[in-house]
Amino acid sequence: MTTPSAQFRQDATRLSADLRHRQIIQTAMGKYETVRDIRKAAFQNWEEARKLAANTKWEAVNHLDRYLAEFVKNIEARGTKVHWASTSQQGRDIILGILREKNAKVVIKSKAMTSEEIHLNDTMEKTGYEVIESDLGEFIVQLREEAPYHIVFPAMHLTRDDIKDTFQKKLGGTPSNNPEELTMVARGVMREKYLQADVGITGANFAVAETGMISITENEGNARLTAALPRTMITLVGIEKVLPRLEDLALFLPMLAAMGTGQTLTCYNTFYGGPRQPGETDGPEEYHVVLLDNQRTAVLADAEQRDSLHCIRCGACLNVCPIFRNVGGHTYGTTYCGPIGAVLTPNLRGLNEWKHLSDASSLCGACTETCPVKIDLHHHLLQNRRNGARQKPSFWQKLAFKIYAPLATSPGLWSLTTKLGRIGGALQGLVKGTRLDPAYAWTKTRDLPPVAKQSFREWWKTRA
Amino acid sequence: MTVTLFIPCFVDLLYPKVGMAMVQILEKLGHRVVCPGGVACCGQPAFNSGYWDESREIATKVLETLKGAEVVVIASGSCGAMLKVFYPELFAGTKYEAMARELAPKCFEFSGFLVNKLGVTDLGARFPHKVTFHDGCHGLRELHNKRPPRELLAKVGGLELVEMREAETCCGFGGTFSAKFPMISTAMGDVKCASALETQAEYIVSSDSSCLMQIQGLLDRQRKPIKTIHLAEVLVQK
Numbered sequence: 001m002t003t004p005s006a007q008f009r010q011d012a013t014r015l016s017a018d019l020r021h022r023q024i025i026q027t028a029m030g031k032y033e034t035v036r037d038i039r040k041a042a043f044q045n046w047e048e049a050r051k052l053a054a055n056t057k058w059e060a061v062n063h064l065d066r067y068l069a070e071f072v073k074n075i076e077a078r079g080t081k082v083h084w085a086s087t088s089q090q091g092r093d094i095i096l097g098i099l100r101e102k103n104a105k106v107v108i109k110s111k112a113m114t115s116e117e118i119h120l121n122d123t124m125e126k127t128g129y130e131v132i133e134s135d136l137g138e139f140i141v142q143l144r145e146e147a148p149y150h151i152v153f154p155a156m157h158l159t160r161d162d163i164k165d166t167f168q169k170k171l172g173g174t175p176s177n178n179p180e181e182l183t184m185v186a187r188g189v190m191r192e193k194y195l196q197a198d199v200g201i202t203g204a205n206f207a208v209a210e211t212g213m214i215s216i217t218e219n220e221g222n223a224r225l226t227a228a229l230p231r232t233m234i235t236l237v238g239i240e241k242v243l244p245r246l247e248d249l250a251l252f253l254p255m256l257a258a259m260g261t262g263q264t265l266t267c268y269n270t271f272y273g274g275p276r277q278p279g280e281t282d283g284p285e286e287y288h289v290v291l292l293d294n295q296r297t298a299v300l301a302d303a304e305q306r307d308s309l310h311c312i313r314c315g316a317c318l319n320v321c322p323i324f325r326n327v328g329g330h331t332y333g334t335t336y337c338g339p340i341g342a343v344l345t346p347n348l349r350g351l352n353e354w355k356h357l358s359d360a361s362s363l364c365g366a367c368t369e370t371c372p373v374k375i376d377l378h379h380h381l382l383q384n385r386r387n388g389a390r391q392k393p394s395f396w397q398k399l400a401f402k403i404y405a406p407l408a409t410s411p412g413l414w415s416l417t418t419k420l421g422r423i424g425g426a427l428q429g430l431v432k433g434t435r436l437d438p439a440y441a442w443t444k445t446r447d448l449p450p451v452a453k454q455s456f457r458e459w460w461k462t463r464a
Numbered sequence: 465m466t467v468t469l470f471i472p473c474f475v476d477l478l479y480p481k482v483g484m485a486m487v488q489i490l491e492k493l494g495h496r497v498v499c500p501g502g503v504a505c506c507g508q509p510a511f512n513s514g515y516w517d518e519s520r521e522i523a524t525k526v527l528e529t530l531k532g533a534e535v536v537v538i539a540s541g542s543c544g545a546m547l548k549v550f551y552p553e554l555f556a557g558t559k560y561e562a563m564a565r566e567l568a569p570k571c572f573e574f575s576g577f578l579v580n581k582l583g584v585t586d587l588g589a590r591f592p593h594k595v596t597f598h599d600g601c602h603g604l605r606e607l608h609n610k611r612p613p614r615e616l617l618a619k620v621g622g623l624e625l626v627e628m629r630e631a632e633t634c635c636g637f638g639g640t641f642s643a644k645f646p647m648i649s650t651a652m653g654d655v656k657c658a659s660a661l662e663t664q665a666e667y668i669v670s671s672d673s674s675c676l677m678q679i680q681g682l683l684d685r686q687r688k689p690i691k692t693i694h695l696a697e698v699l700v701q702k
Contacts, residue, residue, distance in 0.1 A: 009645075016651035026655075322634045326651040360645050362638025362652065363512060365605035379553075385514030393515070401510040401518035408473060408505035409525040421477060441643040445650040446681030449478045456471045456480035460499050 004333050005356040011331040012360070021157065025325050028156050032319055035262025039254075042264065053251055054374035057310035060209075060242050064300065067209040067242045068291070074212020078274030080287045088118035088294050095120060095201070095234060096127060098288055102232050104129060104198035108190075110216070110223035111135040112203025113151050113313060114236045114292055116335040117348075120201075132193045134222035139186050143170040149329035151336065152260050152315035157328060190222070200226035200284070202272075204237035205312070206252060207289075210245045213271040214289065217253060219261070221268050233284035235272065238292050240300075240309040252312065259316040259372045295348040305380050308343050310373040317367035317377055323360060332357060339367035343380040351388050358384035411457075418458070421451040466496045467577075468533040470526075472543040473505045479673040483539050485696040486574055489587060490537070502529045506538075507554075508546040512639050516554060523554055527563045535581065536571045539696075541603025541672045542639075544573035549606045573603055575671050575695055579612035585619050591701040592622030595693075596665040598656070598679065599632050600672030613671050613695050620698060630659035637678035653682045660690055668692045 002010075015021055040046045060067055072082045085091035091114075099107065107129050115121065121142075124131050133142040137154035141147065143166050148154030155163070164177040167185055175185050202223050206215040214235050216223045227233050243252065257263040276283035299309055318324045318338030329337040334345045334354070342357040358381045367377040389397075407413045425448075431437045433444060442448055467490050471483045483499075490497050507522035526547070530536055538544035548571040551564040578584045597617065603609045617625050636642065636652025643649075656679060660668045668690060670676050676692040683690060 012645065013647045016647045022651070022655075322636065322652045322655065323648055326648055326655070360641075360648060362601070362634045362636060362641045362649070364601035364634035364638070366601075366632070366634065369605055382512065382514075385512070386516050387514075389514030389516075397513055398515060398518065401513070401515045404505070404510070405518060405521040408507075408522050409503050411501045414504045418477060439643075441646045442681070444646060445685060446653070446678065447684040448681060449677060451477045452480045454480060456476045456483040457499075457501055457504070459480055459484060460501070 004353055007333050008331060008356055008360065011333070012327040015328045015331055016326045021328060022326065024157060024159060025328065028153070029319055029325060032262055036258060036316070036319075039258035039262055039264060043254075043258070049251060049255065050372055050374055053255055053372055054307075054310060056243065056248050056251070057312075057373050058307070060244055061240060061300065061306060061309045063244075064239065064242065067244055068239060070209040071207050071212055071242055072291075074209070075214075075274060075289060077212065078277065080212075080274045080289055083288060083290045084293070085118075085290055086293045088292075091118040091236065091290055091292050091294065092120060092123045094288075094290050095236070096123065098232065098234060099124070099127075099129060099199055102198055102286075104232070106130045106132070106193060106196045107199045107201060108132050108134055108193055108197035108226050108230060109138075109201045110203070110218065110226040111138050111154075112201065112236055113148075113335060114203050114238050115201065116148060117238075117294065118236075118292070120236070132190065132197070134190050134194070134220075134226050135218070136183060136186055136220055136222075139190070140166060143167070147330065147335070150315060150318055151313050151338075152318075157330075194225050194229045197226075197230040199232045199234060200228075200230040201234045201236065202226055204235050204241055205256065206249060207237055207242045208246050208249065208271070209242055211271075211273065213246070213273045215249060215253070215269070215271055217256060217266045217269050219263075219267045224268055224270055227270070227272060227284065228282055231284060232286045232288070233272070233275070234288045234290065236290045236292060238294075238296060240296055240311070255372050256312050256314050259314040259370070299344070299347050302347070304383055305343065305347065307373075307375050308340070308347070308377075308380060310375050311340050311344075312373060313340075314372060316370045316372060317375075320366040320370045322362070322364065322366070327360075339377045339381070340375070343375075343377055343384065346384050346388070351384065352392055355384055355388035358388070414457070418451065418455050425450045466498060466534050468530060468536045469497050469499045470506070470530070470536055470538045470543065470547070471499060471504075472538070472540050474677065475539045475673050476504055478677065479694065482673055482694040482696050485694070485700045486537070486539055488700050489578075489696065492587075493582065493584060500529045506543040506546040508543060508550075509640050511546065511550060511554060512641075519554060520558070520560075523551060523564075524560060527551070527555075527560055527567060530567055531563065533567075533570060535577070536567070537574055537577045538571060539574060540674065541573045541600040541607055541609060542674055544571060544576075545602035545606035547571045573607050573609055573671060575612040575616055576603075576607060576609045579615050585615045587616070587619070587699050588621075589619075589699045589701050590621035591698050593666045594624045594626060594664065595667040595669045595698070596626050596628045596660050596663045597631060598628075598635060598660070598668050598670040598672075598675055600670055600675045601634050603671050604632060609671065613669070616695065616699060617669065620701075623698070626663040626665050628659045628663045628665075630656060633659070635675045635678050637674050639674070642678060649678070650682070653678050657682055657686075657688060657690075661688060665690060667698075669695055669698055671695050 507519040510519035
């Protein structure tokens with residue numbers, strides 16, 4: 001079996017040379033950057049807003065026990081059933097249990113990265129349920145049997161022609177590549193499924209402790225229909241999504257919209273506080289909230305990286321990341337991609353198997369600079385590297401650094417290194433850019449400057 | 465004042481002229497320059513790769529060598545960030561922590577030192593060319609040196625600075641990253657070069673020779689017309 005690391009390398013090699021892919025992503029990101037900056041400028045003081053958001057999340061995450069208990073008490077008071085899932089297996093079992101009990105056949109879903117995280121669709125489909133994604137981007141990638149490419153824009157790697165082709169192949173008909181027309185095709189399929197669906201499954205953007213409410217923010221109205229039409233509603237939410245107070249959303253909703261999609265607010269912002277109450281005319285008869293841990297408490301226990309639980313999944317760090325922009329979301333091979341994925345995945349899924357995601361970074365820090373909740377992303381990549389090297393050091397790297405240390409700290413040896421470097425450089429000229437070249441990783445695509453005829457230190461000595 | 469100039473390994477071996485230009489500028493401003501020969505590296509390659517014990521073997525020597533320095537000027541934003549920002553973290557909880565914390569505020573990247581510490585922007589240089597500036601990531605985001613290099617360039621006679629769209633985008637060097645993931649590193653460098661070429665500048669200027677090694681390496685291979693030059697070398701042109 002291919003390891004995640006080998007797979008990453010293989011896919012990264014292909015995608016980083018794919019100029020069409022690069023162009024699609026650059027164009028999309030260029031548009032995003034323009035609108036994002038307009039929205040950021042609309043905040044009275046963006047840096048203060050970031051600080052406030054980070055402090056609020058710090059408070060929530062550092063008192064998670066208290067706020068979760070408060071959230072559960074308040075949402076249960078209106079008849080919601082709350083379930084606790086320690087692992088992804090438990091999360092799947094709880095949801096399958098509800099589907100069985102409700103004798104469900106068709107399940108409609110709105111966007112939920114947590115459901116990707118626990119591979120819920122796959123499990124439900126294998127168990128025999130018909131599952132339809134109702135977010136347009138998710139619907140498209142579901143048709144293509146792909147994972148979401150990006151945590152906010154699942155189908156951003158596709159052009160309208162790609163989408164037209166997908167619809168034609170999977171749904172029949174001969175749609176044009178007009179976005180509105182394509183949306184209508186998807187709507188036609190979905191509207192029917194909303195009515196057939198026995199259960200609707202959603203994710204959550206925030207869980208408000210004070211009022212016991214789930215907050216979902218969206219642009220297509222599909223989450224509302226997913227929640228309102230089926231008799232049973234299930235929300236799968238990571239435990240770190242809790243916010244203390246309702247008024248916190250006055251900051252977090254516009255912040256998420258600004259950084260996620262460059263909007264002032266997303267089109268639909270809805271709070272779900274429980275199943276249909278006596279006297280109400282709509283809403284699900286039953287409401288289940290599944291609180292997912294799945295290693296989040298392990299991250300919580302790590303004082304160094306605890307702030308990675310601040311993440312509001314806006315995707316802003318992906319958008320500015322030059323690695324993401326060149327290798328694309330699928331290359332990461334896991335649910336959370338980009339910088340936040342490279343920080344979280346080794347901690348959620350195992351350092352040994354996933355630390356290559358933390359290695360694959362130039363540590364430029366664009367992610368940390370943009371993160372609205374001030375997660376110290378690129379420094380966490382360094383910590384993952386350190387932890388990885390401690391847990392399972394690479395023999396060759398350790399040896400190389402062991403040899404280099406005395407060379408770099410002894411003037412005599414450094415002087416010798418300088419001279420050998422010149423000889424090595426001359427010899428290397430003979431095999432430059434070929435596989436025999438010890439610097440092939442560099443010289444395959446780049447020239448290497450020669451060691452200077454007189455190094456700085458040699459020059460410095462002549463002045464003394 | 466006495467300025468201790470820290471010349472990192474790749475500047476020493478590959479770009480000695482950058483160091484020489486710095487010496488020339490600092491001496492011309494009336495400062496005494498000392499240049500300790502004892503250490504040639506800040507330990508960043510090992511640190512960034514996760515081998516912190518090995519990094520400390522080098523970094524300890526750096527701390528001992530620079531102990532008692534009045535100010536330390538580092539001929540690279542990246543190595544400057546290592547000494548100023550990462551040493552305190554690298555040595556946290558060790559007996560060298562106090563030394564690392566004492567050293568940090570005395571450390572400056574070259575352009576930051578001239579502008580922020582000395583308050584100098586006009587060095588009487590003349591470089592009648594159209595240039596674009598590449599912000600090295602460590603200089604920009606760890607040391608927050610966005611302004612200083614531009615203020616220095618603004619005073620260079622005949623020089624026209626044209627900002628590129630991707631000025632703040634990483635060039636893809638990233639130290640050992642460039643060899644561990646050459647395909648990603650190259651793609652990132654290509655994006656950078658394309659953006660620089662768009663400006664039709666004659667030179668890409670930067671405070672970091674390591675970034676320029678990456679960019680020039682790609683430009684040479686692809687036979688592109690634009691050249692790279694370190695900020696310090698621009699500042700000694702007449």
